[in-house]
Amino acid sequence: MTNKLIIFDFDGTLADTLDTLLKITNRLALEFGYVPATQEEFALIKNLSSREIIKQSGISIFKLPFLLRRVEKELKREVKNINLISGIKEALIELQNQGNQLGIVTSNSEENARLILQQHEMQELFDFIYSGTTLFGKHRIINKLLRQRNLQNNEVIYVGDETRDIESAQKSEIKIVSVSWGFNTPEILASYNPDFLIHHPRELIEIIANLQGLGEVPRV
Numbered sequence: 001m002t003n004k005l006i007i008f009d010f011d012g013t014l015a016d017t018l019d020t021l022l023k024i025t026n027r028l029a030l031e032f033g034y035v036p037a038t039q040e041e042f043a044l045i046k047n048l049s050s051r052e053i054i055k056q057s058g059i060s061i062f063k064l065p066f067l068l069r070r071v072e073k074e075l076k077r078e079v080k081n082i083n084l085i086s087g088i089k090e091a092l093i094e095l096q097n098q099g100n101q102l103g104i105v106t107s108n109s110e111e112n113a114r115l116i117l118q119q120h121e122m123q124e125l126f127d128f129i130y131s132g133t134t135l136f137g138k139h140r141i142i143n144k145l146l147r148q149r150n151l152q153n154n155e156v157i158y159v160g161d162e163t164r165d166i167e168s169a170q171k172s173e174i175k176i177v178s179v180s181w182g183f184n185t186p187e188i189l190a191s192y193n194p195d196f197l198i199h200h201p202r203e204l205i206e207i208i209a210n211l212q213g214l215g216e217v218p219r220v
């Protein structure tokens with residue numbers, strides 16, 4: 001059996017931050033020059049890719065990094081209100097018990113991710129948290145990880161809730177499990193051709209177990 005390194009996206013995949021993030025981005029709308037979204041519009045946005053959302057929001061691409069930093073700062077004040085995705089903790093414990101390594105690659109801040117994990121007594125489950133500052137650069141972080149840890153592409157699996165997670169995994173040529181409980185709808189996720197599309201955290205366990213059986217290079 002070959003154990004895997006399973007890399008998770010954070011927001012929407014492990015932590016239920018979406019409503020809080022919507023509230024924060026709406027609060028900052030006037031200041032950053034875009035129109036706040038209603039709940040109904042938010043439901044429609046979930047059918048768009050990350051690039052389309054940014055385009056439609058009308059926010060200047062130059063203001064985007066400042067907005068992201070500001071959102072992180074505001075989120076830090078609200079970490080106490082953030083819940084985990086239901087069933088995710090149990091699935092992660094099981095995956096770790098099976099000998100897999102778990103890590104996080106997030107465009108949120110490392111500090112926010114740590115604070116939220118600590119609150120739910122989950123920080124021990126992860127070997128690392130890598131935080132990237134760009135919205136579309138996760139494949140670079142993943143590639144760096146593969147090099148640093150001397151891993152083959154088939155030893156790493158990425159789990160994420162957005163279309164841009166699928167794009168990153170495909171660029172890094174690693175398998176991607178898309179989850180339907182996060183930001184994007186299953187329909188748009190499916191149109192990006194993820195390797196797997198799941199609707200409950202427990203489905204992860206079977207997928208990883210099946211992948212472990214596929215004769216990869218054994219690790220000592």
Ligand SMILES: [Mg+2]
Pocket residue numbers: 009010011012013160161162182183
């Ligand atoms: Mg996400």
